[in-house]
Amino acid sequence: MDFKKNIKILKIDMIEILKDKEDWVGALNTIEHTDFYFSYDYHHFSKNQEEEPILIKYSTEEGVLLLPLLLRNIEGTAYKDAISVYGYAGVLTNISAKDFDRESFQKTLHNFFEDNQIVSVFSRLHPFMEYQDELLQGLGSISDQGMVVYLDLSLPIDVQRAGFNRRLKTYLNKARKVCTVSMGTTEEELDAFIHLYHENMKRVDATESYFFDKPYFDALMASKDYTPCLMVCRDNESQQIIAGAIFVKKDNMVQYHLSGLHEDFFELNPIKLIIDEMRLIASEEGYEFMNLGGGRGGSNEDSLFRFKSGFSKAFKDFKLWKYIVNDKVYNDLCQKHLDGHSEVDIKEVTFFPAYRAPYSSIFNMT
Numbered sequence: 001m002d003f004k005k006n007i008k009i010l011k012i013d014m015i016e017i018l019k020d021k022e023d024w025v026g027a028l029n030t031i032e033h034t035d036f037y038f039s040y041d042y043h044h045f046s047k048n049q050e051e052e053p054i055l056i057k058y059s060t061e062e063g064v065l066l067l068p069l070l071l072r073n074i075e076g077t078a079y080k081d082a083i084s085v086y087g088y089a090g091v092l093t094n095i096s097a098k099d100f101d102r103e104s105f106q107k108t109l110h111n112f113f114e115d116n117q118i119v120s121v122f123s124r125l126h127p128f129m130e131y132q133d134e135l136l137q138g139l140g141s142i143s144d145q146g147m148v149v150y151l152d153l154s155l156p157i158d159v160q161r162a163g164f165n166r167r168l169k170t171y172l173n174k175a176r177k178v179c180t181v182s183m184g185t186t187e188e189e190l191d192a193f194i195h196l197y198h199e200n201m202k203r204v205d206a207t208e209s210y211f212f213d214k215p216y217f218d219a220l221m222a223s224k225d226y227t228p229c230l231m232v233c234r235d236n237e238s239q240q241i242i243a244g245a246i247f248v249k250k251d252n253m254v255q256y257h258l259s260g261l262h263e264d265f266f267e268l269n270p271i272k273l274i275i276d277e278m279r280l281i282a283s284e285e286g287y288e289f290m291n292l293g294g295g296r297g298g299s300n301e302d303s304l305f306r307f308k309s310g311f312s313k314a315f316k317d318f319k320l321w322k323y324i325v326n327d328k329v330y331n332d333l334c335q336k337h338l339d340g341h342s343e344v345d346i347k348e349v350t351f352f353p354a355y356r357a358p359y360s361s362i363f364n365m366t
Contacts, residue, residue, distance in 0.1 A: 018056075
């Protein structure tokens with residue numbers, strides 16, 4: 001699907017819509033610190049078939065603001081909506097807060113959305129990128145979605161480890177005696193990791209969108225926009241790969257992206273050892289942060305969050321941006337989606353946009 005013919009460029013000196021890789025990469029290079037979630041390659045191999053990646057570039061005399069999105073047609077209408085990629089996105093800028101004209105940016109962005117019949121916009125925001133709240137505040141709503149756990153890799157190695165909980169240290173000491181972590185560099189190692197990852201997704205009853213296919217993993221590992229690292233853990237006795245994780249490095253950041261664990265080794269949980277080994281490597285290489293992410297669905301109380309917070313008590317807020325550009329069309333689409341079910345209050349539907357909410361989640365409310 002190509003939206004290029006349909007997208008109107010507003011004030012060419014203010015807003016540009018970037019689609020070519022050279023332009024996209026060039027724009028990101030004007031920002032001191034980004035992350036792989038903003039990259040051209042990640043947007044293209046992680047998108048669904050009906051989604052079109054764009055990078056909105058807003059230019060002023062002081063600098064630029066960048067907003068990556070995935071555009072989607074709304075079936076049966078002339079309208080579109082926009083979402084962010086899986087992960088952390090939002091606005092990037094090289095302008096300091098004191099030099100920024102938020103009103104002009106928001107007005108221009110709104111006009112762009114409106115003129116191009118974009119009904120709603122949803123983006124997961126990046127906990128580590130400056131000024132996102134300030135830039136978007138007042139344009140729709142920004143809501144908290146829990147916290148993410150991170151390691152400050154600028155601290156001395158022993159200071160980092162001092163922040164581990166006691167139980168984690170015990171797990172690490174035990175795991176180091178019976179298994180070994182190494183970089184996964186072969187096709188066989190990647191295939192073994194994919195199998196472990198898919199088995200994990202089945203165990204937690206993940207939705208279909210989390211079952212990434214082989215081309216996704218091949219593209220993730222092949223990109224030159226960032227530095228991907230597959231780390232695998234082998235049982236010393238059998239040499240079987242019992243766990244693995246993919247980390248992605250970009251600028252000053254390391255992301256703990258995906259992981260998988262063999263069900264026979266839950267008690268040992270060698271994922272903890274893999275994370276610790278990457279911590280040591282990334283610290284030595286001079287990275288500043290290692291983001292472990294949060295709990296399932298933004299929970300700060302579930303087992304996944306407790307697992308991650310065993311490494312660190314350094315947290316950052318994770319937030320969502322939701323913007324209804326055209327209230328009338330949005331409400332009309334919601335009513336059509338409900339198909340006459342007047343007992344459902346659309347304001348109570350937490351899925352956004354509500355007109356794309358799975359029916360199971362809507363009618364479980366009633």
